[in-house]
Amino acid sequence: MSRTNRSTPLINQAIALYGGTFDPIHYGHLRPVEALSGLIGLKEVIWLPNNIPPHRPQPEASSQQRLEMVRLALEPYSSFKVDVRELEKPTPSYTIETLRDFRKEIGDKQPLAFIIGQDSLLSISTWHQWNELLNVCHLLVCARPGYQTHFENTQMQTWLTQHQTKQQEDIHCLPSGKIFLADTPLYNISATDIRARHKAGLNCHDLLPNSVEDYIRQQQLYK
Incomplete structure (x- = not known):
């Protein structure tokens, strides 16, 4: 496996990262990020499947x-x-460490963003060194079904109020420090439900790409 190959990006053109276990990847991942890319004008989104997630059980696949499904x-x-840098790590992948790794590669001036869901934003204070994140990147937040849009903690x-921006230009003109709450479509799809449907022998073509569904069946995953 090798890391992604890409040309040197232009300053004032944000690179966005999106991490997860992707066990499996599905439309609840793909379509909000696709909508976000159009809304913000992202030229590149780098997907980061991780090997050992720090906040959830080890993936089944x-x-x-x-990686192949992604x-x-x-x-x-x-x-x-x-x-694949997080897949190559034998230890848990902490977002802040991955972001710092990218920041070293692209320099201090390049705009860098990390995509999360509304659920992750509301629990972000549980993340490792969470208060360092905005020193390294912007946060692009996709709406999630059933989650409120504000913190109960004052x-x-x-x-959030101090760092929130409603100007997409800020994401491309500043290297880091902003939070953008994106009006992306809601998809009530979870990998847990997909795995359960496969265990029950049900079809999941409406929840993920056909190529991924076919691969799951070929590999006999989630039985």
Whole structure:
């Protein structure tokens, strides 16, 4: 496996990263990020499947199987790339460490963003060194079904208010430091439900790309 190959990006053109276990990747991942790319004008989104997630159980599919499913799902998208640095780590992948790794590669001036869901934003204070994130990147937040749009904790809500921007230009003109709440479509799809449907022998073609569904069946995953 190798890391993604890409040309040197232009300053004032944000690179966005999107991480997850992708066990399996599905339309609840793909379509909001596709909509976000159009809304913000992202030229490149780098997908980061991880090996050992720090906040959830170990994935059912192997690292190689999840990587292959991500590659299959991203084939129709010319601006979506996959990077395997987290898959190659034998230890848990912390977002801040991955972001710092990217920042070293691209320099201090290049705009860098990390895509998360509304659920992740509301629990971000549990992340490793979470208060360092905006020193390294912007946060692009996709809406999630059933989650509120504000913090109950006053201090966290103040933090959001201080850093929130409604100007997409800020994401491309500044290297880091902003939070953009994106009005992306809601897809009530979960990998847990997909795995359960496969265990029950049900078809999931409406929840993920056909290429991924076919691969799951070929590999006899989630039985």
